[in-house]
Structure formats: structure tokens, C-alpha cells
Amino acid sequence: MSIITVNHLSKTFRVKTKEQGFRGSIKAIVTPNYKEVQAVKDLSLRVEEGEVLAFIGPNGAGKSTTIKMLTGILHPTMGEINVLGLDPIMDRKKLSFKIGTVFGQKSQLWFHLPPLDSFNLLGRIYEIEEGLLKKRITNLTELFEIADLMDTPVRKLSLGQRIRCEIAASLLHQPEIIFLDEPTIGLDVVVKQKIRDLIKTLNKEFKTTIFLTSHDAGDIEQLCKRAIIINHGQIVLNESVKNLKYNYMNQKIIDIKYTEPVVIENPELKVLKSKGYAIKIEVDSSKCDLDRIIAELMKLGKVVDITISDPPLEEIISGIYQEKAIGGDSLEGAK
């Protein structure tokens, strides 16, 4: 069952423009000029119950704008949105009881106060009965391993600790959908992994649907089954992460280490890095047989170590952007 349905959604902003220089400034006062910016163009998507969906795109692609429309903060210019059977604009308040939001760059905790105070406040705001609130706080603080941070003023927490508190705070009212906007931004590898594990647990144990935006390929690879890539306010790709990898990940990276320096002459292999005996090679597995390539490489010398890996998703995505951008341009050119 779809719990988010979006049909032909568009959002246009009116932005004041100004010609450069002092004259431009004067002109802007007398006859202000406006430019229409289309942040989201004719976007349609569906999210199923219990799904973990990645919503990705470069800066300014319209990710945040879309999330803000889905949560009732921004009014769409055109199109319709249905979240949990509600219209986010008409029923914003009703909807807010059923959804949770975490914006990685914006805190909902009170800066000078310990998180427990903010948790209690949110409990009141979401009208949670006192006994129940206490129980949920205990459960969440255990799950997120933040029980001993509960008495420390938020300003004294590290970013990783704070984000864990943020996510826990947004779960107090047990939302059916949680929107995570860049939840792992600025975190180190260990903390990132911890947050990812928590999101996974959340999805498994509470069946919470997760709508996630991120720049981090790791987030998407590890968490999501499906990814929607948008650029310039339009969907570029809407595919399962598995397919994404399969279709766009024919490139394999082979790291190989020999006991002595070797020279690679096969033109099918692209040498990325070579230190004589340690070589990094890129192979297009759709064009040549990996079996044969590896057998060939083995024959070159005595192999100490070999690893075969996929290139990072980030590169794949940027490849897709470029491909689509070129495709789009040539189409326009043809017209």
C-alpha cells in the first residue's frame, strides 16, 4: 500500500533579480524584476509502507523543497500530495502527529538545556500521556545509547551525540513515516555507521517508513532498497538500489599486489594507479570476461593480494547525472 502519493507536483519560487553594479541596484528599487525559479517540476512518486527510500540529488536539486511540501511546510504551486491519506497543507497539524522529521543541520533540542527537558516538552507538544512518555523515553534512550547524556546541556554534546538525541526526539510520538534530511552530514565514519544501524533497526522493529535524503553513497547503499535521483527538480532515475548497481556498475575495480614489478599491456584494462608491484585497474565487465582477465593477471607474476570491488555509488550517480544531462541537451538540440 502506498502511504505517500505525489502526482505532478510543481513548485515555483519568485526570486527578485538585480542587474549588477550600482545602477542595477537603483533600477531594482524603481522597477523590481522577478524571475521564476522552478524548484520542482512535474514530480510524481509513490512510497510504500515500510519502505526505506533514498531521495538523492546534488545541491539545489529540489530535495529539501520536496520534503518541505510533503510535510506541509511549503505550499505546492501545482499537483497533489497525499501522505497517510491526508493533504499535508489542509491537515498539517493532524499529519504532524503521524510523521517525524530530522533535519541534520537544524536542531530541535533546546541549546542550553539537557535533552531530557526537550524530550519532555515534545511529549507535551505531541500530547503523549505522561506514563507512556516516560516509558518511551526509557526505551529510546536505551536503544540509542543516550541514557547517560540525558542530563548534559545540548551545547556540550558532540555532533554525533546530538544527532542521536535528535533522532530519538523525533520518534517520541511514534511516527509512521520519518523524514531524514541529511542525517549523517558531518559525522565521522564510526558514528555514521551507528546512525545507519539505528535507522535499520527502526525500520525493522517499528516498521517505520523512512524517507531519506543524503549526499553519502554509503547511506544509500546500506540502508535503502530504492533510490530516486532528482536533478533540476525532476526525477532522473527511480530504481531499486540493486538495479542501480547492476545497470550502472559494470565497472569493477581490481587492486592487485605482486611480489615483483609487472607491466600491464592489455588495452582492455585501464590502469588507474601503478606503483610497479601494486596496481589498481578498472575493468568494464560488460565488455570483457572477468574470469579471463583475472586468469591473465595471475599469470603476470606471483600474486600476494587481490581485491575486486564496485566503484563508490557517488561516482556512479555523478555518471548518471552527466549522462542524463548530455541526453537532455541533445534532445533539446534536436528540437
Place this chain on the structure above:
Amino acid sequence: MKALNKYFYIFKISLSNNLVYVSNFIARNMFFVFIVYVMLLLWQNIYSHQGNMIAGYTLNQMIWYLIITEMVTLSRSNVFTEVSEDVKKGQIAYLINKPYHYIFYCFSNSLGESGVKLTSNMIIGMIMGLVYVGPLMNLNLVHLPLILISLLLGMFLNFFIYINLALTAFWFEENTAFMWIYSKLVFTLGGMLIPIEMFPGWLEKVARYLPFAYVTYGPARLGVKFSLSEFFSIISFQVFYLTVFIFISIFVYRRGVKELNVNGG
């Protein structure tokens, strides 16, 4: 009930959050002490030429009057700057997606800040009055709660006017001029600088019908010259204007949110 509880809790938490700034507020009180001292010198000089009663006020009452008007204005929260910035920078997006009304969220939040400021201003104000001109003449302690009600209504009114001006940020890139004009109107027509009885007759009449007088003049007048009939008249005006500005702010907010542009982020 749950709804009220929500706002009360926001007030409570804002109160404790603002207690962090208490030393900062006390430092600001130095300004309060200084400005009232300047007024004291000025009025002492004027009274020495004009006799001991001007427009119905003695020097003692005049100084206490000014202390009360300053108390109201100095205890206002930062709501104008905060809300304007929230709207301009798009931070408001993160504040309006919760099940409360944004305007009343801001109100409860402001109340915490104002509460801490008012408490410190009241203590300083009273000490200052006692030191500068001695205890207030003819003060009946029974009236004190009623005076306090009017003082709070004045502060609430001040808040709702400020939030209306702040919400204009939805349409204007730069809206500080509104705040500047308003604060000068309170300064003059609101009787913050001198009681409105000292205005020319026609201007006093006009001022009595405008909202500004009910921010500062009203409570200060009741503070130094309490009468039950005047109390009811002032309170009625305060409640009337408060209601008006609450409704305007809800309306302006509703219109504004539709216009909300949050780029990027």
C-alpha cells in the same frame, strides 16, 4: 486542556533556557539605572522651576511613572529580530511542522524570556525608585495585583504588535524600519518619555484612542495614580487592542505561510 498545557510547558522550558542569560540581563540593567538617573536629573531641574506638581504628577510620581514605562519596554523579548530572521533565512520551516500554533509558540517562548527580564527589571526598578525618590506616594498594596495585570497586558500587547511587524518579513526583505517607527511611537504617543497628560489637548485625546498608550502609559498611569474607574477603562482598551492584534497576527501568519519561500537548505 492538553493544548494549554503544551503552551504552558513551552513557557516553562523557555524560562529555564533564559536563566542562562541572567547575568547578561543584569548587565543590561546598568542601562536602566543610567537612563532613569538622567531622567531624574532632568525632572528635578524642571520641577525646581515649575513648582511641585506638573500635569497632576509630583516628582516622586513622575520618576516612578518612568520606571514603570521603562520596565515594560526593557522587558520585551527579542521576538521581532528572531521571527524576522526565521522568516528571512527560512529557519521558520523547522519551527512550523509541529502540532502547535506558531504564533502562540512564539508567545509562550517570549514569555519565558520576558519573565526573566521583568523579574530582574522589577527588582532593580524598585531599588532605584526607593533610592532616587523614596517610596511611591499613596500606594495601596491592594492595588498591586491589578497594576501587575495591566503591566502584563501592556507587555502582551507589545509582543503581538511586534510579531505582526516581524511577520511582514514574508513580503519585505528589510523590515526593521517598521520596528524602528513603532518603537518611536511608543516612545512618544505611548507616553514612555512623558505622560500623555502633558501633550496638547487634541494630541492627548488622539493618543488615548491609539494602541501605543496601552503598552506603556496605561500600566504606568495605574501604577502611580490608581483609580478603579481608570483601571477598568485602561484594561478594556488593553484587552480590546490585544484581541485585535492577536487576530491580525493569526491572519497575517496564515497569509504569509502561503507565500513562504525557502530556497535550498
